[in-house]
Amino acid sequence: MHSTPRTDDPPVLECRDLAVRFAGDSGEVCAVNGVNLTVRAGECFGVVGESGSGKSQAFMAVMGLLAENGRASGSVKLNGREILNAPRKTLNAIRGVEMSFIFQDPMSSLTPFLRIGDQMCETLIEHSKISRDEARNRVLEVLEMVRIPAAKRRFGQFPHELSGGMRQRVMIAQALLCKPALLIADEPTTALDVTVQAEILDIFAGLKKHTNTAIVMVTHDLGVIASICDSVAVMYAGRIVERGAAEGVFYDPQHPYTRGLLRSIPSITDDPNADAQVIGGQPPNLLNLPKGCHFRPRCENAMAICAQELPPLLERKPQHFGACHLEVTP
Amino acid sequence: MCFMAAKCGAVSSNALFHLKGRDAGRVMLKLIARRLMVAIPTVFIIIVLSFLIIKMAPGGPFDAEAEIDPEILANLERAYYLDRPIWEQFWRYFTNLLQGDFGQSFIFRDRSVADIIIQGFPVSAQIGLWAIFIGAFGGIALGIIAALRKNSFVDYGVMTVAMTGIAVPTFVTAPTMALVFGLYLGLLPISGWGGGALPNMILPIAALALPKIGVIARITRGGMLEVLRANYVRTARSKGLRESIVIWRHTLRAGLTPVVSYLGPAIAGVMTGSVVIEQIFGLPGIGRSFVEGAVNRDYPVVMGITILYATLIIIMNLIVDLSYRLLDPRVEMSK
Amino acid sequence: MTVAGLDNDKAAAGAKPDAGGDSRSPARRAFDRFMRNKSAVAGLIIIGLMTVTSIFVPILSPKDIQTVSWEYVLSPPSLETGYWFGTDVNGRDLFVRTFYAGRISLAIGLLATAIAFMIGVIYGSISGYFGGALDSFMMRVCDVLYALPTLFFIIILVTVLGAKNIFIVFMCIGAVEWLTMARIVRGQTLSVKQKEYVEAAKAIGLPTSKILARYIVPNVTSAVIVYVTLLIPVNILIESYLSFLGLGVQEPLTSWGLLISQGSVEMENAPWLLFFPALFLTVTLFAFNFIGDGLRDALDPKDR
Numbered sequence: 001m002h003s004t005p006r007t008d009d010p011p012v013l014e015c016r017d018l019a020v021r022f023a024g025d026s027g028e029v030c031a032v033n034g035v036n037l038t039v040r041a042g043e044c045f046g047v048v049g050e051s052g053s054g055k056s057q058a059f060m061a062v063m064g065l066l067a068e069n070g071r072a073s074g075s076v077k078l079n080g081r082e083i084l085n086a087p088r089k090t091l092n093a094i095r096g097v098e099m100s101f102i103f104q105d106p107m108s109s110l111t112p113f114l115r116i117g118d119q120m121c122e123t124l125i126e127h128s129k130i131s132r133d134e135a136r137n138r139v140l141e142v143l144e145m146v147r148i149p150a151a152k153r154r155f156g157q158f159p160h161e162l163s164g165g166m167r168q169r170v171m172i173a174q175a176l177l178c179k180p181a182l183l184i185a186d187e188p189t190t191a192l193d194v195t196v197q198a199e200i201l202d203i204f205a206g207l208k209k210h211t212n213t214a215i216v217m218v219t220h221d222l223g224v225i226a227s228i229c230d231s232v233a234v235m236y237a238g239r240i241v242e243r244g245a246a247e248g249v250f251y252d253p254q255h256p257y258t259r260g261l262l263r264s265i266p267s268i269t270d271d272p273n274a275d276a277q278v279i280g281g282q283p284p285n286l287l288n289l290p291k292g293c294h295f296r297p298r299c300e301n302a303m304a305i306c307a308q309e310l311p312p313l314l315e316r317k318p319q320h321f322g323a324c325h326l327e328v329t330p
Numbered sequence: 331m332c333f334m335a336a337k338c339g340a341v342s343s344n345a346l347f348h349l350k351g352r353d354a355g356r357v358m359l360k361l362i363a364r365r366l367m368v369a370i371p372t373v374f375i376i377i378v379l380s381f382l383i384i385k386m387a388p389g390g391p392f393d394a395e396a397e398i399d400p401e402i403l404a405n406l407e408r409a410y411y412l413d414r415p416i417w418e419q420f421w422r423y424f425t426n427l428l429q430g431d432f433g434q435s436f437i438f439r440d441r442s443v444a445d446i447i448i449q450g451f452p453v454s455a456q457i458g459l460w461a462i463f464i465g466a467f468g469g470i471a472l473g474i475i476a477a478l479r480k481n482s483f484v485d486y487g488v489m490t491v492a493m494t495g496i497a498v499p500t501f502v503t504a505p506t507m508a509l510v511f512g513l514y515l516g517l518l519p520i521s522g523w524g525g526g527a528l529p530n531m532i533l534p535i536a537a538l539a540l541p542k543i544g545v546i547a548r549i550t551r552g553g554m555l556e557v558l559r560a561n562y563v564r565t566a567r568s569k570g571l572r573e574s575i576v577i578w579r580h581t582l583r584a585g586l587t588p589v590v591s592y593l594g595p596a597i598a599g600v601m602t603g604s605v606v607i608e609q610i611f612g613l614p615g616i617g618r619s620f621v622e623g624a625v626n627r628d629y630p631v632v633m634g635i636t637i638l639y640a641t642l643i644i645i646m647n648l649i650v651d652l653s654y655r656l657l658d659p660r661v662e663m664s665k
Numbered sequence: 666m667t668v669a670g671l672d673n674d675k676a677a678a679g680a681k682p683d684a685g686g687d688s689r690s691p692a693r694r695a696f697d698r699f700m701r702n703k704s705a706v707a708g709l710i711i712i713g714l715m716t717v718t719s720i721f722v723p724i725l726s727p728k729d730i731q732t733v734s735w736e737y738v739l740s741p742p743s744l745e746t747g748y749w750f751g752t753d754v755n756g757r758d759l760f761v762r763t764f765y766a767g768r769i770s771l772a773i774g775l776l777a778t779a780i781a782f783m784i785g786v787i788y789g790s791i792s793g794y795f796g797g798a799l800d801s802f803m804m805r806v807c808d809v810l811y812a813l814p815t816l817f818f819i820i821i822l823v824t825v826l827g828a829k830n831i832f833i834v835f836m837c838i839g840a841v842e843w844l845t846m847a848r849i850v851r852g853q854t855l856s857v858k859q860k861e862y863v864e865a866a867k868a869i870g871l872p873t874s875k876i877l878a879r880y881i882v883p884n885v886t887s888a889v890i891v892y893v894t895l896l897i898p899v900n901i902l903i904e905s906y907l908s909f910l911g912l913g914v915q916e917p918l919t920s921w922g923l924l925i926s927q928g929s930v931e932m933e934n935a936p937w938l939l940f941f942p943a944l945f946l947t948v949t950l951f952a953f954n955f956i957g958d959g960l961r962d963a964l965d966p967k968d969r
C-alpha cells in the first residue's frame with residue numbers, strides 16, 4: 001500500500017496529554033482530553049470521528065487559534081520545540097512557515113475583499129525578505145502546483161469569482177507557499193462536490209509522493225483515510241479511542257466505536273437499497289459525560305466495569321492502541 | 331441615537347458576480363441612473379406630502395396679526411395665491427421650485443426662502459460637517475480599540491463614555507459646556523456666530539460631536555466584533571500575519587461597513603443644522619430658521635428646508651450605496 | 666463513502682455548552698442571562714423607582730406643582746428649607762416639579778412608543794403577510810417616509826396640528842417613529858408565514874384577520890422587543906427636544922425638556938434648575954439604554 005515512514009524518524013509534531021477546555025455559560029466544556037499523538041515527516045496522519053468529537057479544536061490548539069474562551073494544556077512540540085500557548089510573536093514566526101492550516105469551509109475562509117494574489121503574496125512577504133515580483137512568481141508556481149488553470153488570471157480575481165473547488169485549491173496553495181514541515185487539513189473535502197473531492201484528494205496524494213511534508217488529515221470520511229493515510233486516530237468525545245496504522249485499524253479495529261464506523265460505510269456489494277448501519281444512540285453530551293467509558297451508552301458490548309472506569313488507551317497489537325475494556329481479540 | 335445601529339443593514343454577501351475594468355464604470359453610471367429614477371419620484375412625493383400637510387393645517391400664516399384689515403388680508407392672500415384652488419397653488423409652487431425659486435417667506439416679506447437657505451446653510455453645514463468629521467474619527471478609533479480589547483477595562487471604559495455621549499442630550503451638554511467654558515472659565519464665547527470665527531464654532535461643534543462619537547463608537551465596535559469572528563480572519567492569523575496587518579487589511583473594511591451606512595444619512599442630518607444647537611448658541615443656521623418658520627407658520631420656509639433635507643438624504647444614501655461597491659467587491663450592483 | 670450519521674449537525678449542537686445538559690427553556694435562559702447583567706438590572710430598578718416615585722409624588726410632598734412661595738424665589742437646594750432641589754423663579758419646588766415632569770416625560774415616551782409599536786406591527790405584518798404588489802407598495806411608502814427627517818417631520822406635524830397638548834405630542838412622535846419597526850416586523854412575518862401552523866390555519870379556512878391576530882402578530886412581536894425598549898428613550902428624548910424648543914408640553918404642565926429649557930435660561934444664577942431635571946432625564950435615558958442592551962445580549966448571546 002503506502003510507503004510507511006520509518007518510526008525512528010524524528011517526529012514533526014508531538015502532542016502529549018493535549019487538552020482543550022472552553023468556558024461556557026453553563027460550565028466548562030472539555031472538548032479535547034488527554035490526546036497523545038506523533039506525526040513524522042512524510043507521514044499522512046488521519047484523524048476521524050463524528051462531528052463535535054474535538055478533532056478541529058485539538059489542532060486549533062496546536063496552531064494557537066482557539067477561540068477566546070478556550071484554554072489548552074499539555075504539550076505540543078513542533079520539530080522538537082514546545083509551542084503550546086507560546087506568545088503570539090513566536091507563533092507568528094511559525095504559523096504559515098513551519099506549519100500551515102487548511103480550513104474546512106473554503107467559501108468563508110478567504111478574505112472576500114482582497115484579491116487572491118494579494119492574499120497569497122502577503123504571507124510570503126510577511127515571512128521572508130522577498131520582493132513583490134519574486135513573491136508573485138512563487139505564488140504562480142504554487143497555484144500551478146495545485147493545478148489551478150489560468151493561474152495568472154486567478155491572481156487578480158476576488159474569492160467570490162472562484163468555485164468552491166478552486167477556492168480550496170487556493171487555500172491549499174496558500175498553505176504550501178513557505179514549504180511547511182507540517183500541513184494540517186481540517187476536512188478539506190467536506191464542503192465540496194464529490195467529483196471535486198476526488199481532485200482535491202489527488203493533490204494531497206501528489207504532495208505525499210513528491211514532498212516530505214507531514215500531513216494531518218482531519219475528516220469524518222473513512223474513504224479519505226483509506227485512500228491516503230498511513231496511520232489513523234479515532235476520536236470520541238474529545239479522546240482518542242483507537243490509534244494505529246491505517247491497515248490495522250481498518251482490518252482489525254480494536255474499539256467498538258471504530259467497528260461501528262466501519263460497518264456504517266455503505267459498500268458496493270451491499271444491497272443499494274439497504275441503509276448503511278448507523279451507530280445507535282445519542283452523540284455524547286460534553287457537559288454531562290457518562291461516568292466510566294464515554295461510549296458505554298451506545299456500546300453493544302458494555303459490561304459492568306464500563307460504567308465504572310474509563311478504559312485507558314493501551315497497546316493491544318504492536319503499534320496499535322485501543323481504549324476498551326473488552327479483552328484483546330485473538 | 332443608539333437604535334440607529336439597528337437601521338444599518340448588512341451588505342448582502344450572496345451576490346456572486348463581479349465586473350472588471352471598463353465595465354465597472356458603465357455599471358456604476360447605470361446604477362446611479364437607476365437610483366435617480368427612484369429618488370426623483372421620492373422627492374416629488376415628499377414635496378406633495380409636505381405641501382398637503384401644511385395646507386391641511388388649521389389657521390393661516392396671518393392669523394397672528396389679529397387687527398389686520400380684511401381688505402389687506404385679502405390682498406396678502408392674493409399676493410401669495412392663497413385664494414386659488416389648491417392644485418393650482420401646488421403647480422405654481424412646484425414649477426417655481428424647478429427654477430430654484432422656493433417662494434417668499436410669509437414672515438420676512440422682503441426675503442425669499444432661497445435667500446434664507448443660502449445664508450443659513452453654510453453656517454449649519456460647517457458646524458455639522460466638522461462635528462461629524464470629529465465624531466467619525468473619534469468614534470471609529472474608540473470603537474476599534476474597544477473591539478480589540480473586548481470585555482476588558484478599556485472596553486468598558488470606552489463603552490461607558492459612548493453611552494454617556496448617547497444618553498446625555500445635547501440640550502444638556504450644550505448649556506453645561508457654555509456654563510463651564512464660557513461663563514466660569516471665560517475661555518469661549520457662548521453665543522453668536524461671529525462671522526464664522528473659530529472660537530464661536532468650538533462649543534457648538536463639540537456639543538454636536540459628542541453624541542456622534544458615542545453612536546459611531548458603538549456601531550464600530552459591533553461591526554468589528556462581528557468581523558473578528560469571521561473565518562477569514564482566522565485564516566489570516568493562521569498565516570502568521572502580524573496582528574496589525576490582520577486588523578488593518580483583513581477586518582477594517584468589512585468592520586466599518588455599518589459605519590458607512592450610518593454616516594450617509596447622518597451627514598445629511600447634521601448639514602441641515604441641529605435645531606437645538608443653533609437655538610442654544612444663537613447661530614444663524616437653517617435649523618433655527620426651520621423652527622422659527624414652524625412656530626410662525628411660515629410654510630414656504632418650512633417646506634423649502636424639508637425639501638432640501640430630503641434631497642440631501644437621498645444623495646447621501648446614493649453615495650453610501652456606491653461606496654459599498656468599493657468596500658466589498660461582492661456587492662450586487664443590480665438592485 | 667461518507668460515514669452515514671457522522672456528519673450529523675445535531676451531534677455538534679447537542680454538545681454545545683449552551684444547549685446540552687441544560688434543562689432550562691430558551692426564555693428562561695434568556696431571563697437568567699438578563700438578570701446576570703448588572704447594568705441592565707440596575708436600569709430596571711432605576712426605572713421602577715422613577716415610575717413609582719413619579720406616581721406617588723403627591724403623597725411624598727404636600728406641595729403642588731404650581732404651589733408658589735414668594736419667600737423662596739430661586740432658593741438653592743437645601744435640607745433646612747425643605748426645598749431639596751431648590752426653587753425656580755416663581756418659588757415653585759423643583760423636587761415636586763421634577764417628578765411631575767417625570768410623569769409626563771415617561772408617559773409620553775411610553776405612549777409614543779406604544780403607538781409606534783401598534784402601527785409598526787400592523788403595517789409590517791400586513792405588508793409581509795400579503796406580499797406581492799401590496800407589499801412592494803407599502804415598503805415603497807416606508808422608503809419615502811424614511812427620506813423625511815424625523816425631528817423635522819414631527820415639528821411640522823406638531824405645529825400643523827396646532828393644539829399643543831400632550832396628546833398631540835405623543836401621537837405625532839408615534840406616528841413618525843414606526844418605520845423601522847414595520848420593516849423588522851415585515852421581515853419576521855415573511856419567515857413566520859412559511860411555518861406549518863400558519864399553513865394549517867389557512868388550510869382549515871381561518872379568516873385572514875384571525876390568522877394575523879392569532880398567529881402572525883404574537884410571533885413577530887418578540888423580534889421587535891429590543892427595538893421597542895430602545896425606542897422608549899429615543900421618544901422621551903424627542904419629547905424633551907420639542908418641549909425644549911417650546912413646541913411640546915406647555916405650562917402649567919411640565920416635562921423634563923421644558924424644565925431644562927427654563928433651567929438653561931437661569932443657569933448662570935441658579936444652576937440647580939438645569940442640573941436636577943438634566944440629571945433625571947439623563948439617568949432615565951441611561952437606564953432604558955442599559956435595559957435594551959441587556960435584552961439584546963440576553964436574546965442574542967453571540968454578540969457578547
Ligand SMILES: Nc1ncnc2c1ncn2[C@@H]1O[C@H](COP(=O)(O)OP(=O)(O)O)[C@@H](O)[C@H]1O
Pocket residue numbers: 022023024029031049050051052053054055056057058067068069070286677680681682
Ligand atoms: N468557542 C467554543 N466555546 C465552547 N465550546 C466550543 C467552542 N468551540 C468548539 N466548542 C465545542 O468543542 C467541541 C469540539 O468541537 P470541534 O473540535 O470543532 O469538533 P469536530 O470534531 O467536529 O471538529 C464541540 O462540542 C463544540 O461545541
Ligand SMILES: [Mg+2]
Pocket residue numbers: 055056057104186187
Ligand atoms: Mg471540525
